[in-house]
Amino acid sequence: MDYQMIAWIVILIVAxxxxxxxxxxxxxxxxxxALVALIAAALHAPLWLQILLFVAVSLLLxxxxxxxxxxxxxxxxxxxxxxxxxxxxxxxTETIDNLQGVGTVSVGGQEWTARNVDEDQVIEKGSVVEVVxxxxxxxxxxxxxxxxAVQVQNAE
Numbered sequence: 001m002d003y004q005m006i007a008w009i010v011i012l013i014v015a016x017x018x019x020x021x022x023x024x025x026x027x028x029x030x031x032x033x034a035l036v037a038l039i040a041a042a043l044h045a046p047l048w049l050q051i052l053l054f055v056a057v058s059l060l061l062x063x064x065x066x067x068x069x070x071x072x073x074x075x076x077x078x079x080x081x082x083x084x085x086x087x088x089x090x091x092x093t094e095t096i097d098n099l100q101g102v103g104t105v106s107v108g109g110q111e112w113t114a115r116n117v118d119e120d121q122v123i124e125k126g127s128v129v130e131v132v133x134x135x136x137x138x139x140x141x142x143x144x145x146x147x148x149a150v151q152v153q154n155a156e
Contacts, residue, residue: 002041004041004047004050005038005041005042008034008035008037008038008041008050008054009038011030011034011037011054012031012034012035012038015027015028015030015031015034016028016031019031025066025069028061029058029059029061029062029065029066030054030058032057032058032061033053033054033055033056033057033058033059033061034054036053036054036057037050037051037053037054037057040053085107085108085112085131085134085139086131086132086133086134087130087131087132088107088108088130088131089107089128089129089130089131089144090105090106090107090108090112090114090128090129090130090131090139090141091105091106091126091127091128091129092104092105092114092123092124092125092126092127092128092129092141093105093106093111093125094125095122095123095124095125096114096115096116096122096123096129096141097116097122098115098116098119099119103115103116103123105129105131105139105141107131107139112137112138112139113137113138113139114129114138114139114140114141115135115138115139115140115141116140116141116142116143117132117140117141117142118142118143121143123141123143127143127144128143128144129141129142129143129144130142130144
């Protein structure tokens with residue numbers, strides 16, 4: 001076995017190990033290119049042809065199979081409870097007042113502590129809000145345009 005074949009075997013093994021560790025479709029394409037280059041080396045092809053085959057096969061695999069693999073790779077990924085709430089509407093069950101640090105919202109039958117995006121605005125109980133983010137265990141909400149909202153008066 002000559003040094004070229006050993007080099008391609010090492011590249012192949014490293015690409016496979018990186019793929020196994022990352023599980024992110026990062027190096028499998030290069031493993032395919034290394035396998036073809038290894039076969040070319042076994043057939044005593046010149047080094048320039050081995051390198052050309054490695055690059056060409058790796059790029060072809062990357063361009064033509066990656067979009068398909070990515071489409072089906074995370075297909076069954078389930079969004080977490082928190083991720084599924086962002087963008088949804090909820091009903092204020094306890095007035096949201098950031099200054100007093102109070103407020104709860106019901107979204108999809110679940111009660112969450114809530115804060116308002118607008119620090120100077122109080123959102124009254126019964127108002128409809130949109131969840132724009134999650135910070136820790138608190139929903140960050142904004143009042144719907146049609147929802148009644150009360151402006152906080154500064155005590156100065």
